[in-house]
Amino acid sequence: MDRMSYQIYEMLHLAFAPARAMTDALLHTIKNPLNPLHHTTLGRNIAASAELFERMTRRYGKPMFGLDTTLVDGEEVEIVEEFVWQRPFCGLLHFNRQFAGAPPKQSKLLIVAPMSGHYATLLRGTVEAFLPTHDVYITDWADARTVPLVEGGFDLDDYVDYLADMMRHLSRQKDGVPLHTLGVCQASVPLICAIAAMEAANDPDYPESTVLMGGPIDTRVAPTAVNRLAEQRGIEWFRRHCIHTVPFPHAAMGRQVYPGFLQLSGFMSMNFERHVSAHLEMFNHLVEGDGDSAEKHRDFYDEYLAVMDLTAEFYLQTVERVFIRHEVPLGLMRHRDKLIDLKAIRRTALFTVEGEKDDISGVGQTEAALDLCAGVPAARKAHYLQLGVGHYGVFNGSRFRSHIAPRICDFTRQMESVEA
Incomplete structure (x- = not known):
């Protein structure tokens, strides 16, 4: 099963694609200023839920540096x-x-x-x-x-x-x-x-x-x-549980890697309660209309959730x-x-x-x-x-x-x- 994790991850990502598309469409509909629900508490709750679902199921691409000028x-x-x-x-x-x-x-x-x-x-x-x-x-x-x-x-x-x-x-x-x-x-x-x-x-x-x-x-x-985890488990544990084969349709199909999604799960588990709390706070910010705080959350997690294979x-x-x-x-x-x-x-x-x-x-x-x-x-x-x-x-x-x-x-x- 461990060796199939990458393939299962890819299948789940594809399986969620229709739901992401529908959620994205719902989000744009609710946030349209001409929609009467846009100005209601119910509408803001629906929009916040839709955005969080889309963000938690998407694959984050490589971010840009975005450094255009300096002094x-x-x-x-x-x-x-x-x-x-x-x-x-x-x-x-x-x-x-x-x-x-x-x-x-x-x-x-x-x-x-x-x-x-x-x-x-x-x-x-x-x-x-x-x-x-x-x-x-x-x-x-x-x-x-x-x-x-x-x-x-x-x-x-x-x-x-x-x-x-x-x-x-x-x-x-x-x-x-x-x-x-x-x-x-x-x-x-x-x-x-x-x-x-x-x-x-x-x-x-x-x-x-x-x-x-x-x-x-x-x-x-x-x-x-x-450090202690590495010493306690030994290299064979990491070889058995962390190494997977890149599946189709990626360019590196067949390459042995430590997948980014596994690394991300490790990062998240180290401070799981903090990440759950951060997403709940974002939900509340969106419902309350606190755009600045929500944008800071987006910026941080757009970077944090963008991972690559090694x-x-x-x-x-x-x-x-x-x-x-x-x-x-x-x-x-x-x-x-x-x-x-x-x-x-x-x-x-x-x-x-x-x-x-x-x-x-x-x-x-x-x-x-x-x-x-x-x-x-x-x-x-x-x-x-x-x-x-x-x-x-x-x-x-x-x-x-x-x-x-x-x-x-x-x-x-x-x-x-x-x-x-």
Whole structure:
């Protein structure tokens, strides 16, 4: 039955299609200002019920970043999104700021989004915060169910290769502009491994600095429920219960994946009561005519419910090597059969950021990178713990904008003047 879950999910999605269409038609009819029911309590209740049903049974597509402009030194600048590097499982998206005159001298920032179920747009707030101060790029990971089998697989080694290739593409050696990198959550591990591999090979295209935010570098430190679950169940449980075959009619039909809908069920179950409460509140907002509050709910869940499939090989390797075997802190992590030695990092500065209430990556798990990267001079290492925020607040929200982002900007500027 587990192996048939993806097919059953697809059939249920199709089975609900007529009901969604009828509900959508009902919603538009009730909300028509010419309909007498539109102005009644009964009509608002029917419309609210119809909208919630449609939203809870739809498949959410990939969101847009929607960042059209930013302010640079008080000047409003238009933004054009463009891909500057492309591979089957990832594109490097550049937020190209269209300056009227000569652009200011600002460093490049490569933001490495986590490949953990949500799209890179989850970091919209992260990107937005750095657009005034940096030339920003972000990894736009592909949904595995959209990548045909003919394109091959994608595992942890490929992830590291992709990041190294991107850093070479953006290297200071190309144009003299410093490159800084920022890895969020799961992305912290392959990012630090890619930099270590480049440093060990004396690669001239290393980044000026890397910022690791809420990443599982050493999950033995302050283990969370997520960490304990991985160790208790073991890799074979995940292989049996989490891996499925992409069915027809998707482009990746036949590919082994960890499906997005399973990941979403895991996300939702962690805070099930909160999500139920949020939907009940939205229902009440719609009935009361509180459009602003309802719109905030829509915006959040349009992003939160948009999920993508991960390749089976990448997912299983990450669970086993990062969360079960703790290969990074134990010095056992390998890339293409070569041992990853974090002590090889000498020239890239390191800044770790954690959230006091993070229930995904416990306090101390990311900071552990500072000791593991013993080759980085003390003057080029720093740590910051943000009080009062959870995992999401490490890279988004008001405290991120007012406290974390400014510290990252200060760190990148300082490191450009501190000798490696």
